[in-house]
Amino acid sequence: xxxxxxxxxxxxxxxxxxxxxxxxxxxxxxxxxxxxxxxxxxxxxxxxxxxxxxxxxxxxxxxxxxxxxxxxxxxxxxxxxxxxxxxxxxxxxxxxxxxxxxxxxxxxxxxxxxxxxxxxxxxxxxxxxxxxxxxxxxxxxxxxxxxxxxxxxxxxxxxxxxxxxxxxxxxxxxxxxxxxxxxxxxxxxxxxxxxxxxxxxxxxxxxxxxxxxxxxxxxxxxxxxxxxxxxxxxxxxxxxxxxxxxxxxxxxxxxxxxxxxxxxxxxxxxxxxxxxxxxxxxxxxxxxxxxxxxxxxxxxxxxxxxxxxxxxxxxxxxxxxxxxxxxxxxxxxxxxxxxxxxxxxxxxxxxxxxxx
Numbered sequence: 524x525x526x527x528x529x530x531x532x533x534x535x536x537x538x539x540x541x542x543x544x545x546x547x548x549x550x551x552x553x554x555x556x557x558x559x560x561x562x563x564x565x566x567x568x569x570x571x572x573x574x575x576x577x578x579x580x581x582x583x584x585x586x587x588x589x590x591x592x593x594x595x596x597x598x599x600x601x602x603x604x605x606x607x608x609x610x611x612x613x614x615x616x617x618x619x620x621x622x623x624x625x626x627x628x629x630x631x632x633x634x635x636x637x638x639x640x641x642x643x644x645x646x647x648x649x650x651x652x653x654x655x656x657x658x659x660x661x662x663x664x665x666x667x668x669x670x671x672x673x674x675x676x677x678x679x680x681x682x683x684x685x686x687x688x689x690x691x692x693x694x695x696x697x698x699x700x701x702x703x704x705x706x707x708x709x710x711x712x713x714x715x716x717x718x719x720x721x722x723x724x725x726x727x728x729x730x731x732x733x734x735x736x737x738x739x740x741x742x743x744x745x746x747x748x749x750x751x752x753x754x755x756x757x758x759x760x761x762x763x764x765x766x767x768x769x770x771x772x773x774x775x776x777x778x779x780x781x782x783x784x785x786x787x788x789x790x791x792x793x794x795x796x797x798x799x800x801x802x803x804x805x806x807x808x809x810x811x812x813x814x815x816x817x818x819x820x821x822x823x824x825x826x827x828x829x830x831x832x833x834x835x836x837x838x839x840x841x842x843x844x845x846x847x848x849x850x851x852x853x854x855x856x857x858x859x860x861x862x863x864x865x866x867x868x869x870x871x872x873x874x875x876x877x878x879x
Contacts (some may be wrong), residue, residue, distance in 0.1 A: 526548065526552060526785045531703075535700070541698075541824055543694060551638055555785075557787065558638060558639040559638070559641070563700070567627070572613075572675065573857065573861075577844070579848070580820070581615070581782060582828065583823040583824070585616065587876055588874075591872075591874050591875070594754070602664060602669070603634070607674065608642070608674075610646065610769035610789065611648075611649030613673065614635070617798070636660065664743070667751065671753045675756075679760060681737055682735075684732070684733045686718060689720060694709040694712050695713075696708075706782070724766070725766070729767070731765070737799055738798040738802035742803065742805065745802065745808035745866050749806055754865065754866060754867045754868075756864075756865055757796075762793065762862065763795070768806070769792045769793035770792045772788040799864060808868065809873075812879070813864055815861070816857055816858055817852035819863040820858075821852060823876045825848060863877065863879060
């Protein structure tokens with residue numbers, strides 16, 4: 524049996540499924556899911572994330588969190604968490620840079636939120652000297668310690684539902700079968716309280732996306748930070764609000780049909796940062812202004828760091844550094860597409876690189 528056989532049988536039995544249910548099976552099915560069966564990263568995988576592009580990304584994230592730790596009085600014990608840690612590269616770079624701040628790494632209890640057995644094995648090797656603890660859900664994070672967390676390209680992989688506006692109602696975009704193949708269709712129009720605010724900026728026929736898990740996860744992070752102290756950096760591609768179909772499939776670094784070969788391609792959608800910020804605020808936490816990744820990294824000194832790394836190097840090594848700097852910061856690359864949202868206690872200073 525393949526994943527498409529499983530999906531088809533499910534549709535025949537239960538009727539058309541939501542896009543969120545489809546994404547969840549494609550990405551995390553225990554036997555056929557994309558993340559549960561492979562290492563998706565790097566040149567041999569399907570996509571490359573910022574930590575894999577350059578060590579500078581993780582180093583600057585680490586120093587930003589370490590400075591926030593200093594600003595909040597150097598708590599002697601805290602949780603250092605990463606949501607969706609990939610191969611463990613970001614955390615390794617973060618910890619290496621964090622050693623420049625006396626006491627920071629020693630005070631950290633490292634927790635990794637990771638669903639993929641394949642990636643957990645890679646993280647264990649990368650971080651074998653740091654004794655990380657793996658958790659299945661954000662809700663499982665310790666609630667009695669300050670929390671300093673980073674989520675890079677985590678929220679974009681959470682399942683989304685899609686709705687098309689019809690009058691004051693919404694038709695959900697569903698996945699069914701047509702001639703034995705997966706196909707999109709629309710459900711009946713109905714009110715959607717979670718999308719009531721989108722009636723102000725949409726017209727009939729407009730498509731919007733709704734990620735029900737994202738605000739809940741942001742609220743869990745924010746509640747811990749508001750109560751115990753700490754900070755979180757959320758880095759992802761998207762904007763305050765999305766409009767239109769942003770779902771994409773990537774296979775071998777090329778765009779693919781989202782319904783073709785389920786389980787064999789990465790599925791992501793743009794992140795709406797507005798509900799994350801609102802959930803954090805409702806949990807008693809402050810949040811920064813939404814900031815482009817390029818601006819954030821430049822404020823943290825990525826150009827100075829790149830120049831330092833060129834010392835003693837020549838030729839192709841310098842070219843690689845220049846290329847990495849451009850890819851992370853240039854508006855035409857990741858610099859504007861990716862955004863950064865910081866969460867921090869209302870009584871604390873914003874994270875470095877971000878404005879209140």
